[in-house]
Amino acid sequence: MSAHVAELAAALKSGEATSTSLTESALAAAGDLGDHLGAFVLLDEEGALERASRTDEALASGVQLGPLAGIPIAMKDIVDMEALPTRAGSEAYPDEPVARDATLVAKLRAEGAVIVGKTTTHELACGVYSAPVSNPWSPDRIPGGSSGGSGAAVASGIVPMAVGSDTGGSIRIPASLCGVVGLKPTYGRVSRFGVEPLSWSLDHLGPLASSVEGCVAGLQAMAGDDPLDPATAGQPPLDLEGAVSAGVESLRVGVLHGPPFEPLHPDVAAATAATVGRLDAAGAHIVDLSIPELAHTIAAEFGIVGPEAGAYHQEMLRDNPDLIDPEIRSLLVAGLLLPASQYIKALRAKEIISDAIRRAFEEHEVDVLVSPTLPATAALKDQDEFEYSAGTEPVTVSYVRTTAPFNLSGLPAISVPSGHDSAGLPVGFQIAGRPYDERTVVRVAGVVEETNPDGGRTPPLHVEEAT
Amino acid sequence: MDDNAISRARSQLSSAGLTHEVFDAQEVAADLAERTTLSESLDEMVTASELVPGSALPAVRPPG
Numbered sequence: 001m002s003a004h005v006a007e008l009a010a011a012l013k014s015g016e017a018t019s020t021s022l023t024e025s026a027l028a029a030a031g032d033l034g035d036h037l038g039a040f041v042l043l044d045e046e047g048a049l050e051r052a053s054r055t056d057e058a059l060a061s062g063v064q065l066g067p068l069a070g071i072p073i074a075m076k077d078i079v080d081m082e083a084l085p086t087r088a089g090s091e092a093y094p095d096e097p098v099a100r101d102a103t104l105v106a107k108l109r110a111e112g113a114v115i116v117g118k119t120t121t122h123e124l125a126c127g128v129y130s131a132p133v134s135n136p137w138s139p140d141r142i143p144g145g146s147s148g149g150s151g152a153a154v155a156s157g158i159v160p161m162a163v164g165s166d167t168g169g170s171i172r173i174p175a176s177l178c179g180v181v182g183l184k185p186t187y188g189r190v191s192r193f194g195v196e197p198l199s200w201s202l203d204h205l206g207p208l209a210s211s212v213e214g215c216v217a218g219l220q221a222m223a224g225d226d227p228l229d230p231a232t233a234g235q236p237p238l239d240l241e242g243a244v245s246a247g248v249e250s251l252r253v254g255v256l257h258g259p260p261f262e263p264l265h266p267d268v269a270a271a272t273a274a275t276v277g278r279l280d281a282a283g284a285h286i287v288d289l290s291i292p293e294l295a296h297t298i299a300a301e302f303g304i305v306g307p308e309a310g311a312y313h314q315e316m317l318r319d320n321p322d323l324i325d326p327e328i329r330s331l332l333v334a335g336l337l338l339p340a341s342q343y344i345k346a347l348r349a350k351e352i353i354s355d356a357i358r359r360a361f362e363e364h365e366v367d368v369l370v371s372p373t374l375p376a377t378a379a380l381k382d383q384d385e386f387e388y389s390a391g392t393e394p395v396t397v398s399y400v401r402t403t404a405p406f407n408l409s410g411l412p413a414i415s416v417p418s419g420h421d422s423a424g425l426p427v428g429f430q431i432a433g434r435p436y437d438e439r440t441v442v443r444v445a446g447v448v449e450e451t452n453p454d455g456g457r458t459p460p461l462h463v464e465e466a467t
Numbered sequence: 468m469d470d471n472a473i474s475r476a477r478s479q480l481s482s483a484g485l486t487h488e489v490f491d492a493q494e495v496a497a498d499l500a501e502r503t504t505l506s507e508s509l510d511e512m513v514t515a516s517e518l519v520p521g522s523a524l525p526a527v528r529p530p531g
Contacts, residue, residue, distance in 0.1 A: 296508060296512055306502065321487045322489045333485065333498070334495070338503070345510070351518060351520070352518055
């Protein structure tokens with residue numbers, strides 16, 4: 001596969017490829033890389049080929065479909081697909097197929113997208129390791145999570161786009177560590193109906209893709225009102241036409257400093273500074289700022305996720321607690337047993353943090369806020385902590401502290417590759433925008449992608465290497 | 468971890484119907500203490516805020 005959404009769409013349009021041939025290639029690549037990568041938990045060979053054939057017929061008869069028409073994509077295994085099981089990376093989940101598609105799956109299928117299979121998630125979408133998935137850049141390292149299978153499937157070139165979920169960074173973390181683009185839209189942009197929740201207040205769905213334009217195509221297909229998810233009500237239209245190439249001239253870019261965006265690994269700090277310099281050179285006005293309230297990001301994030309996840313999984317905790325990973329189990333139990341006052345305090349902290357970010361946008365008159373997506377690159381699979389000059393920090397806390405502010409505030413945020421560290425591992429650059437302003441986020445992301453001097457590099461675990 | 472905290476955790480587990488042998492009251496008590504400490508770090512910010520609780524719901528405000 002190894003091509004972006006737009007290139008594949010052009011190949012379909014010109015007759016150079018058919019949806020069936022693209023789907024066969026994706027399924028073959030998933031098989032070839034399967035044992036090394038662990039990105040997929042299930043391949044829907046029969047269903048995908050049948051839909052690809054139907055899309056070929058529709059395209060041949062001149063039916064107008066969306067930009068993803070005929071293109072193979074992948075789905076995180078917390079999202080319901082009719083006639084297939086949803087296992088959420090957990091042994092505690094049943095193998096029975098579900099009865100209907102999630103809203104976002106139905107939307108993608110209506111656009112003609114062909115879903116080739118379901119990708120590995122960290123158990124219950126609650127973690128950053130996503131075992132047994134390997135990072136395509138270095139198989140002894142993690143892909144990030146919880147949408148680790150989606151990140152690895154895109155980075156290795158099996159599919160150009162995959163769906164992930166993001167409660168504390170679970171789209172942007174694997175995007176950053178795997179060297180792909182990951183877009184968490186505004187809270188409520190994409191329906192969560194038919195998706196296993198982790199935390200209703202913080203859950204978002206969105207695309208990971210090999211290009212910014214691929215994320216745009218994915219989000220355009222998935223976004224929109226859904227009566228079955230009240231958070232989607234009343235959203236303004238999504239207008240991303242021409243945004244990728246619109247440039248950043250005259251945009252004001254706020255560069256975030258201070259906790260939780262420090263400490264950073266030196267290579268990440270250098271790549272981030274270089275990217276900011278390229279935005280400056282492209283005509284953006286750079287503003288340095290800090291938001292002190294964000295120092296409380298982790299306390300607020302975990303104070304909400306625990307009780308909401310504990311409440312949702314209460315029955316499973318009672319019936320099958322031995323089938324849940326001990327670390328996740330302890331989060332769920334604490335969430336159930338902690339007093340309600342602590343949960344309410346965390347919800348208040350969420351409001352205060354949201355308000356502080358809103359004030360930063362207004363007082364500094366910035367159009368976007370930027371930061372490194374993560375303070376460090378991909379950890380080893382058995383690594384528990386990162387070492388910074390200021391001391392050590394658990395891997396999970398390190399990855400979540402820079403991404404979760406935009407779950408708490410619900411603001412749109414994207415991770416775009418911006419370079420590599422001295423070990424050759426990808427570094428991501430995060431861009432967050434005002435509510436529902438995915439357009440400006442995509443504009444800035446387009447320039448970061450275009451000016452990335454490391455753009456075009458492929459990882460060792462890639463379809464081009466496997467063929 | 469003091470005995471009272473462990474006893475309290477055991478009682479809470481039982482009340483919540485979490486009676487499976489996999490639950491260890493001592494571990495749960497330690498975890499609750501750690502998460503309570505984390506939550507207490509929010510006290511100062513929450514107390515000092517003049518923002519009316521609930522005013523920022525839903526989670527985001529409209530553009531402009």
